[in-house]
Amino acid sequence: MDRSARAGTIATLLIGLLITFGLPAYADPFQVMQMTLYVVLAIFALSLAFIWGVGGILCFGQGVFFGLGGYTFAICAINFGGSTGAFLMALLIPAAVAAALGYFMFYGRLNDVYLGVVTMVFSLIIWKLINSTAGPEWHIGAARLGGFNGIPSIPPLNWPGRPADALDPLQVFQIAMGLLVIVYLAMKLIKGSRYGRVAIAVRENETRAALLGYDVPFVKLVVFTFGGLVAGMAGALYAANQAFIDPNVFSLEMSAKVLVWVMAGGLSTFVGPIIATIGLQYVALFLADHKLMNSQLVLGAILCVLVLSLPNGIIPALQDAAAWLFGRTRLALAGRAPAAARKTAL
Amino acid sequence: MAYALVILIEIVRAVAGLVLISTGLMVIFGMMRVINIAHGEFMMLGGYTVVIAGKAGVNPWVSMLVLAPLIVGLFGVVAERLFIRFFYGRMIDTLLATWGLSLFLIGFVTVVFGNTVAGVSVSLGSVQIGGFRVSGYAFFLIAVAAVLLVATYGVLRHTRWGLIARGTMQNANMAAALGVSPSLVYMTTFGIGSALTGLAGALLSPITGVVPTMGIAFVARAFITVIIGGPAIIMGTISAASLLGTVSQLMTFATTPVVGDVALLFVAVVLLRILPQGITGKLFRRSI
Numbered sequence: 001m002d003r004s005a006r007a008g009t010i011a012t013l014l015i016g017l018l019i020t021f022g023l024p025a026y027a028d029p030f031q032v033m034q035m036t037l038y039v040v041l042a043i044f045a046l047s048l049a050f051i052w053g054v055g056g057i058l059c060f061g062q063g064v065f066f067g068l069g070g071y072t073f074a075i076c077a078i079n080f081g082g083s084t085g086a087f088l089m090a091l092l093i094p095a096a097v098a099a100a101l102g103y104f105m106f107y108g109r110l111n112d113v114y115l116g117v118v119t120m121v122f123s124l125i126i127w128k129l130i131n132s133t134a135g136p137e138w139h140i141g142a143a144r145l146g147g148f149n150g151i152p153s154i155p156p157l158n159w160p161g162r163p164a165d166a167l168d169p170l171q172v173f174q175i176a177m178g179l180l181v182i183v184y185l186a187m188k189l190i191k192g193s194r195y196g197r198v199a200i201a202v203r204e205n206e207t208r209a210a211l212l213g214y215d216v217p218f219v220k221l222v223v224f225t226f227g228g229l230v231a232g233m234a235g236a237l238y239a240a241n242q243a244f245i246d247p248n249v250f251s252l253e254m255s256a257k258v259l260v261w262v263m264a265g266g267l268s269t270f271v272g273p274i275i276a277t278i279g280l281q282y283v284a285l286f287l288a289d290h291k292l293m294n295s296q297l298v299l300g301a302i303l304c305v306l307v308l309s310l311p312n313g314i315i316p317a318l319q320d321a322a323a324w325l326f327g328r329t330r331l332a333l334a335g336r337a338p339a340a341a342r343k344t345a346l
Numbered sequence: 347m348a349y350a351l352v353i354l355i356e357i358v359r360a361v362a363g364l365v366l367i368s369t370g371l372m373v374i375f376g377m378m379r380v381i382n383i384a385h386g387e388f389m390m391l392g393g394y395t396v397v398i399a400g401k402a403g404v405n406p407w408v409s410m411l412v413l414a415p416l417i418v419g420l421f422g423v424v425a426e427r428l429f430i431r432f433f434y435g436r437m438i439d440t441l442l443a444t445w446g447l448s449l450f451l452i453g454f455v456t457v458v459f460g461n462t463v464a465g466v467s468v469s470l471g472s473v474q475i476g477g478f479r480v481s482g483y484a485f486f487l488i489a490v491a492a493v494l495l496v497a498t499y500g501v502l503r504h505t506r507w508g509l510i511a512r513g514t515m516q517n518a519n520m521a522a523a524l525g526v527s528p529s530l531v532y533m534t535t536f537g538i539g540s541a542l543t544g545l546a547g548a549l550l551s552p553i554t555g556v557v558p559t560m561g562i563a564f565v566a567r568a569f570i571t572v573i574i575g576g577p578a579i580i581m582g583t584i585s586a587a588s589l590l591g592t593v594s595q596l597m598t599f600a601t602t603p604v605v606g607d608v609a610l611l612f613v614a615v616v617l618l619r620i621l622p623q624g625i626t627g628k629l630f631r632r633s634i
Binding site: 058060104107108109110114116117120121122125128129132252253256263294295296297298299300301302303304306307308311 | 614622
């Protein structure tokens with residue numbers, strides 16, 4: 001990382017810490033829970049920003065791993081009677097599913113477009129499968145899957161190892177913020193590490209990376225699995241925060257939303273998707289609360305306009321504008337991923 | 347004996363269903379390489395055409411076989427001119443753009459017509475086989491699927507227009523050098539693909555009912571069929587639909603429709619691992 005990028009990262013961290021400890025003082029518990037939701041969705045967006053932006057893997061079913069995380073957490077927390085083991089399971093199972101799906105896709109040498117379609121089909125099938133589990137015969141241990149009704153009264157997060165001590169909304173918010181910061185830092189570090197550079201090389205040109213001796217499917221598999229793990233973490237936090245989860249987390253709308261956030265925020269950054277997630281989710285909730293517009297209509301229209309006019313995302317477009325204003329060259333803005341990630345399919 | 351015959355008919359019907367939902371995509375994605383995620387929504391528009399025409403007093407057969415393909419085909423031409431043509435050659439952007447279109451259409455139709463199921467009723471009676479009854483409409487769908495495949499093959503293989511279309515898809519610059527307007531060919535081909543999609547949506551609407559979200563049920567299966575089919579689109583669609591339809595229908599008989607769907611996906615993913623280019627990437631390579 002060069003100096004300006006490092007300064008940017010440190011500034012982001014400081015802002016994160018400020019929000020973690022400063023903001024909740026001015027909010028009531030309900031607002032804190034709302035803010036936790038935004039933070040959780042931002043973690044979810046980071047998971048896609050990582051596999052798409054760094055690994056060049058366009059996943060149309062990222063909601064699957066989010067949902068699996070949520071469902072795993074719900075089922076395990078109900079069965080175990082505490083959240084510690086459930087939370088760990090909610091990291092492991094989505095990561096394992098991502099690894100299994102990734103094995104078929106990457107070792108089958110599916111290119112980006114087929115990848116998108118296969119992940120999309122996968123999420124549709126899981127959505128159907130979970131929706132059809134409404135009857136009482138569908139249960140795992142004490143947890144009924146509930147089909148389209150979802151799983152209600154999921155136990156909240158508690159102190160590790162002490163099931164009786166449930167965390168209050170403020171603590172959940174701070175944990176979610178802490179995890180967001182950790183995920184953000186980890187992704188930054190991975191992207192700057194040798195491994196991250198190999199992943200970027202694979203994204204830019206698979207053949208060239210393979211000829212240089214790198215194991216292309218394995219590199220992608222690791223990136224994809226890590227993305228699954230992070231999405232699962234977000235899902236677990238989501239389930240714990242809402243105390244409820246239903247099959248809509250597997251729906252195409254969920255996967256579409258996160259794609260829009262990442263696109264709007266810009267593929268090349270990690271801060272962009274976080275900002276875009278919070279902003280767009282706020283707009284969506286506002287529209288839904290005031291019954292102004294159908295949310296799918298708005299989401300679809302935003303996606304269409306974005307692809308047509310700002311294919312690199314809003315934040316990079318603003319960066320470009322700033323660079324132009326202050327007379328800096330585009331290259332000076334470190335960490336820019338070129339649009340090549342989008343062109344590899346050709 | 348009668349039971350075996352009924353199972354056989356059901357399998358053929360499942361295959362015909364896959365063929366129906368994939369022919370439009372076969373043209374748009376298989377030939378043109380345009381990933382149209384809004385495929386299911388084009389079908390949904392076909393379904394709504396029938397519903398609206400039915401309310402206006404049009405004979406359902408006329409609206410299914412004539413009006414729906416016509417209107418959805420025109421819609422396809424408009425969408426291609428105003429939106430989709432800007433993304434040719436950029437597959438990932440096409441994917442995102444048509445997904446946006448898909449969500450937009452679902453939202454738009456929900457706002458206009460509401461999130462309710464509209465039924466379409468047509469009846470062709472039923473056929474008695476032993477102790478079982480098979481609806482006449484099933485036979486009708488099988489016949490239409492067969493006619494569609496033969497007609498598409500005939501047009502692509504034996505007409506001048508089919509030759510021009512195939513040539514343009516292979517090498518647009520060369521076609522342009524020979525005096526063909528690729529832009530016009532792309533527009534027409536997209537329109538025809540949309541018309542086929544609208545026809546499929548209309549024909550299936552009596553079975554599924556018409557809702558804004560009905561397309562979601564089809565889009566995955568259609569894509570899987572065309573992708574598994576591979577580069578020789580018609581032969582590929584026939585072989586992929588036969589294989590996947592048989593597997594999913596047998597599993598449906600043995601267990602539940604959901605397991606049938608899952609089996610379809612599973613076979614498809616494993617097949618893609620073995621044959622990444624699809625079935626016709628290895629077999630029947632010289633066909634269309």
